[in-house]
């Protein structure tokens with residue numbers, strides 16, 4: 001049932017082009033620059049009047065929200081915040097009638113996320129659940145549900161659902177922008193074209209799997225691993241580190257690249273590989289300076305870089321031209337990197353110690 005793959009995780013990484021096609025099927029019209037998300041009953045009048053969209057989630061879903069927040073603010077010009085579901089509290093100054101809480105959960109059963117949504121609901125805040133699981137508690141309890149249609153995910157480490165969550169939230173951002181009269185047709189068309197091209201771009205990364213395996217094997221002995229990226233690269237850096245730590249048990253941390261020099265740089269040595277995201281939407285020129293900082297301390301660097309940001313004298317992988325979705329493509333390299341590091345150490349990749357696929361306790 002693993003379809004010839006050694007682990008569900010690898011199978012699910014390779015299922016991403018299909019999952020992404022399913023997520024956009026019938027929902028976008030790139031020529032008109034429009035999105036049609038079925039089944040959403042949020043009245044236009046409500047979305048027009050919203051002054052804050054709060055995303056709540058855990059783990060990988062939280063990282064997807066950090067990405068989506070930036071797209072929401074950029075496209076719909078509405079204040080968007082992201083909170084760990086386990087830390088969520090209803091603030092006193094907030095107007096419940098002008099707030100939308102968006103819970104994001106692959107399983108739709110994560111106790112922390114359900115609790116946050118219930119807290120919001122109790123004070124009259126409208127809730128939207130974005131999930132992979134039809135009929136889940138989240139889908140049933142929220143005022144609205146939006147499905148990411150990634151198909152079942154069995155490996156404990158979330159992989160294909162991350163990209164699917166981000167792009168469904170991107171489509172939702174365009175919907176909000178449209179209703180609020182903020183939609184920039186050119187920017188919207190570009191994002192929708194990028195969405196259509198994303199499955200093919202992800203496939204091109206998967207076709208590079210052998211090369212990534214070689215690099216992962218070469219660097220697997222690192223003492224610790226750091227991941228850096230700015231703006232949309234920030235959430236991907238966090239996600240890359242989470243993936244590596246949970247399945248390889250290596251120490252891994254992700255940072256917004258500019259924060260390195262404010263502390264973490266003290267940890268950087270010749271034994272700590274640094275993975276850097278240098279693509280559109282991540283201020284690659286500035287991150288390049290941070291790459292130089294760690295290189296001058298002897299750290300091996302692996303870049304995931306778009307055209308024009310690669311350098312011949314370092315190990316790197318190319319990210320195809322895909323605008324604001326380039327960091328999502330870079331993330332697929334990081335998933336494969338984590339997988340191969342863990343595999344080279346013989347870890348129980350689909351069932352890492354101490355973790356469960358669906359965390360139903362608070």
Ligand code: F6R
Nearest residue numbers: 059060061105106107110157158
């Ligand atoms: C990481 C991972 C977890 C989940 C988190 C939330 O690979 O799988 O961090 O992302 O437990 O789960 P869901 O999305 O089901 O709410």
